[in-house]
Amino acid sequence: MTAAFPSSVQHLTASRPAALRIPSAVVLSFVVVALVIAWSLAPGLFTSYDPVNGVPAHKLLAPSAQHWFGTDQLGRDLYARVVYGTASSVTSALIAVSIGVVAGGFIGLLAGFLGGWVDIVFARLMDVLLAIPSFLLAVIIVTALGFDTTNVAIATGLSAVAVFARVMRSEVIKARQAAFVEASFLLGGSRWHILLRHVLPNASRSVLTLAVLQFGLSILVIASLAFLGYGDPPPASDWGLLISIGKNYLKWPWLVYAPAFVTIATVLSVNRISRWLRKTA
Amino acid sequence: MAPQDGLTAILPRAGITELTPPLLRVDGLSVFYGSNKVVTDVGFALGRGKSLALIGESGSGKSTIVRAVLRLLPDGAYATGRVLFDGQEALALSERRFRPLRGRAIGFVPQDPGNALNPVRKIGAQAMEAAALFDAPGKAGRKALILETFAQVGLDNPQRVCDSYPHQLSGGMLQRVLIGLAVLPRPALLVADEPTSALDVTIQKRILDLLSRLQQELDISLLLITHDLAIAAERADSLVVLKDGVVQESGSPATVFSAPASQYARKLHAAVPALNPDHYAALRTVGFNRMDAGVAPKIEVSAVTKTFKVDGKALTAVDNVSFNVPAGTTHALVGESGSGKTTTIRLLLGLEQPDSGRISIAGEQIIGRSQGSLRAVWRRLQLVYQNPFTSLDPTWKVEHLVREPLDRFYIGTRRERAERVREALANVGLGEHLLSRKPAALSGGQRQRVAIARARVLKPEVIVLDEPTSAVDVSVQADIVGVLLSLQADLGLTYVFVSHDLALVRQLAHTVSVMHRGRIVEHGTVADIFDNPRQPYTVSLLESIPSGTTAVGMTVPPAALKRSITMTGLA
Numbered sequence: 001m002t003a004a005f006p007s008s009v010q011h012l013t014a015s016r017p018a019a020l021r022i023p024s025a026v027v028l029s030f031v032v033v034a035l036v037i038a039w040s041l042a043p044g045l046f047t048s049y050d051p052v053n054g055v056p057a058h059k060l061l062a063p064s065a066q067h068w069f070g071t072d073q074l075g076r077d078l079y080a081r082v083v084y085g086t087a088s089s090v091t092s093a094l095i096a097v098s099i100g101v102v103a104g105g106f107i108g109l110l111a112g113f114l115g116g117w118v119d120i121v122f123a124r125l126m127d128v129l130l131a132i133p134s135f136l137l138a139v140i141i142v143t144a145l146g147f148d149t150t151n152v153a154i155a156t157g158l159s160a161v162a163v164f165a166r167v168m169r170s171e172v173i174k175a176r177q178a179a180f181v182e183a184s185f186l187l188g189g190s191r192w193h194i195l196l197r198h199v200l201p202n203a204s205r206s207v208l209t210l211a212v213l214q215f216g217l218s219i220l221v222i223a224s225l226a227f228l229g230y231g232d233p234p235p236a237s238d239w240g241l242l243i244s245i246g247k248n249y250l251k252w253p254w255l256v257y258a259p260a261f262v263t264i265a266t267v268l269s270v271n272r273i274s275r276w277l278r279k280t281a
Numbered sequence: 282m283a284p285q286d287g288l289t290a291i292l293p294r295a296g297i298t299e300l301t302p303p304l305l306r307v308d309g310l311s312v313f314y315g316s317n318k319v320v321t322d323v324g325f326a327l328g329r330g331k332s333l334a335l336i337g338e339s340g341s342g343k344s345t346i347v348r349a350v351l352r353l354l355p356d357g358a359y360a361t362g363r364v365l366f367d368g369q370e371a372l373a374l375s376e377r378r379f380r381p382l383r384g385r386a387i388g389f390v391p392q393d394p395g396n397a398l399n400p401v402r403k404i405g406a407q408a409m410e411a412a413a414l415f416d417a418p419g420k421a422g423r424k425a426l427i428l429e430t431f432a433q434v435g436l437d438n439p440q441r442v443c444d445s446y447p448h449q450l451s452g453g454m455l456q457r458v459l460i461g462l463a464v465l466p467r468p469a470l471l472v473a474d475e476p477t478s479a480l481d482v483t484i485q486k487r488i489l490d491l492l493s494r495l496q497q498e499l500d501i502s503l504l505l506i507t508h509d510l511a512i513a514a515e516r517a518d519s520l521v522v523l524k525d526g527v528v529q530e531s532g533s534p535a536t537v538f539s540a541p542a543s544q545y546a547r548k549l550h551a552a553v554p555a556l557n558p559d560h561y562a563a564l565r566t567v568g569f570n571r572m573d574a575g576v577a578p579k580i581e582v583s584a585v586t587k588t589f590k591v592d593g594k595a596l597t598a599v600d601n602v603s604f605n606v607p608a609g610t611t612h613a614l615v616g617e618s619g620s621g622k623t624t625t626i627r628l629l630l631g632l633e634q635p636d637s638g639r640i641s642i643a644g645e646q647i648i649g650r651s652q653g654s655l656r657a658v659w660r661r662l663q664l665v666y667q668n669p670f671t672s673l674d675p676t677w678k679v680e681h682l683v684r685e686p687l688d689r690f691y692i693g694t695r696r697e698r699a700e701r702v703r704e705a706l707a708n709v710g711l712g713e714h715l716l717s718r719k720p721a722a723l724s725g726g727q728r729q730r731v732a733i734a735r736a737r738v739l740k741p742e743v744i745v746l747d748e749p750t751s752a753v754d755v756s757v758q759a760d761i762v763g764v765l766l767s768l769q770a771d772l773g774l775t776y777v778f779v780s781h782d783l784a785l786v787r788q789l790a791h792t793v794s795v796m797h798r799g800r801i802v803e804h805g806t807v808a809d810i811f812d813n814p815r816q817p818y819t820v821s822l823l824e825s826i827p828s829g830t831t832a833v834g835m836t837v838p839p840a841a842l843k844r845s846i847t848m849t850g851l852a
Contacts (some may be wrong), residue, residue, distance in 0.1 A: 179666050179668065179671040180671065180674040183666060183672050183735075184674070184689075186630065186632075186659050186664055187659070187685050187686040187739075188656055188659060188660070188686055188689035189685070193689065198674050202674065202675070
């Protein structure tokens with residue numbers, strides 16, 4: 001009775017139950033995202049400083065216990081500005097994702113379910129959209145609509161429509177061919193019933209993970225557009241705008257580091273959650 | 282170790298006498314997946330040139346044992362115990378020392394031939410790879426050896442096979458190719474993991490014949506893994522019956538098969554349709570009585586033809602098919618894949634429209650109806666799919682799944698529907714605790730019962746069953762067949778049962794149509810077909826049923842029969 005594989009794999013003993021537990025990195029990601037959402041809902045709970053009116057005597061202070069992220073050139077608390085800027089950054093990302101999911105999902109659903117010429121027309125249209133770099137597309141749209149954070153959100157959402165449409169279409173085609181769809185048809189289900197109750201729930205799983213991923217990406221795109229000055233003008237404090245202003249004061253680098261760090265942490269957290277969702281789904 | 286090295290299997294094994302120890306000896310083998318013990322203290326011995334079958338249902342650990350022997354366990358799994366292959370401790374060897382054994386001394390035939398070859402490379406190129414494993418004389422020599430081996434495994438035109446891609450060959454041919462590749466280096470041991478479960482019955486028999494022949498001609502030991510007790514008893518010198526990773530019983534086929542001692546082996550024996558043709562006789566008599574009473578036919582199919590266009594060529598999938606099914610009886614459509622069974626039932630359900638002919642169910646014409654009026658027919662006509670893993674929406678709960686047809690046809694009040702769902706589930710032997718489960722939390726057998734409950738909840742008069750047991754284990758199959766027949770006896774349901782498993786058909790059908798290439802070649806009552814077949818094709822199908830008796834002396838079928846078998850090898 002010699003034991004085989006002496007070196008082997010004892011450490012993987014816990015691999016099965018581990019699939020049910022949430023990895024600690026994902027827990028941390030959820031904490032970060034929850035904090036960011038809380039900032040955007042009730043910024044007043046997290047800071048007592050005014051994000052708009054500063055104290056000129058306190059300008060350009062380094063991070064300290066009083067001012068966690070330091071202060072800017074007008075003596076405003078940077079932490080307060082980041083917290084108050086969250087609302088527009090996160091809300092616009094949510095608007096962008098909603099536009100992408102609803103419009104893209106609807107187009108993909110119709111194209112995949114109806115097939116035929118509907119599919120051909122929509123699929124080619126989406127190919128054209130995909131051929132244009134999405135950031136460039138967003139810039140074009142926001143230029144046409146006018147410089148404003150809501151327009152930036154709409155532009156970002158529209159540029160993501162094609163991605164959602166594509167994923168939804170392929171998922172719908174896959175679900176439509178499943179035996180349970182034909183079974184529902186035989187059980188007396190109408191086309192609408194099959195589309196809404198069978199095809200959509202089965203197809204929406206991967207669209208959901210894509211939406212979370214796209215949320216992180218939208219935060220980045222919106223920050224970039226704000227950085228380039230396509231969003232609301234100061235004293236608004238979108239994260240991208242804060243970075244853009246901070247880059248003029250290179251001697252006081254926390255003006256760039258603080259908002260950049262918050263943006264990066266948020267996007268990484270969202271990506272980690274999306275990856276986790278994709279694995280568990 | 283040195284003297285044993287002289288016996289390594291790549292060399293000819295001519296001088297070995299009966300005094301030598303068994304080729305493969307497994308002692309106290311346990312396999313763990315993490316902390317789960319999936320195989321417990323398994324031991325068996327396989328002599329040179331002998332054959333041994335590991336028998337068990339899915340999850341019994343039979344494939345895991347083979348993986349442990351081949352040292353192909355996945356990450357996270359490890360084995361303890363002793364595996365002696367040709368005198369060497371296989372589990373203790375380093376991977377570098379073991380690798381030359383795999384492929385050369387131990388050949389492996391996988392379960393599904395369709396997945397085992399690279400689809401984008403020609404067979405010949407892949408065979409050259411296998412031939413490169415051992416020291417053949419040069420490229421031309423290897424090529425010659427490949428062609429010779431392919432001829433040996435019964436491939437008619439080896440050169441053509443070499444020039445083909447996997448998708449251009451039928452399942453039976455692919456399995457021959459794989460067997461050829463496995464025996465190419467003249468291994469001492471051939472491991473076959475359910476080599477025929479993805480194949481038709483007639484092809485199954487020929488593949489098994491081939492394995493038996495090679496075993497004798499090349500003096501190879503055969504380790505056969507199967508869930509079919511009849512196949513195992515017919516082909517192996519000794520049997521090992523497994524359940525949950527524990528050996529239940531082992532010994533010669535004569536003892537294990539004819540006089541099973543363990544309770545599990547007895548249960549397995551009782552579940553094999555081929556061995557118990559009259560298992561459901563009491564339930565089935567009800568239907569025979571209905572037939573004798575001369576009830577009106579519930580289903581009338583007359584002269585139906587359906588042609589598909591494939592690559593510009595017309596392919597007649599169903600050719601002038603007619604049959605009648607008396608109410609409250611079971612009609613079986615049997616045939617190999619591609620014989621038109623599935624197309625026939627799709628026509629019956631109105632999912633496809635035939636080119637010509639008439640189909641009526643309970644006096645109502647099916648053909649030429651609109652969607653809306655077909656819906657009314659489906660209330661009385663339901664289908665149970667072959668694969669319960671794809672026919673139930675994975676996002677729905679059992680209660681919702683079974684209630685769906687009631688909701689769709691607006692039957693009863695909410696409370697009445699809930700009551701009928703419970704009743705339907707109870708009818709198929711499922712408890713109420715399953716109501717809130719999703720399909721992923723059910724076993725294959727439970728899923729198929731849910732599918733049957735869903736078809737039954739509308740109280741249809743006719744249920745079409747498309748190979749409803751081909752995706753489940755034999756004992757589960759026996760349960761499902763029992764459920765179906767008691768429903769029929771109690772409620773007078775009419776079944777159309779599609780299957781390629783003649784032994785199963787013999788157990789449950791009242792009348793049978795044998796289909797071959799879109800035509801019904803023979804039809805009649807079960808007794809007519811099974812006791813008195815007239816067509817050579819039917820005879821060949823019947824011959825293919827594994828009977829559990831050893832295959833000695835039945836190697837050469839009559840000439841007429843042989844011809845018809847060759848015809849059935851659909852490319």
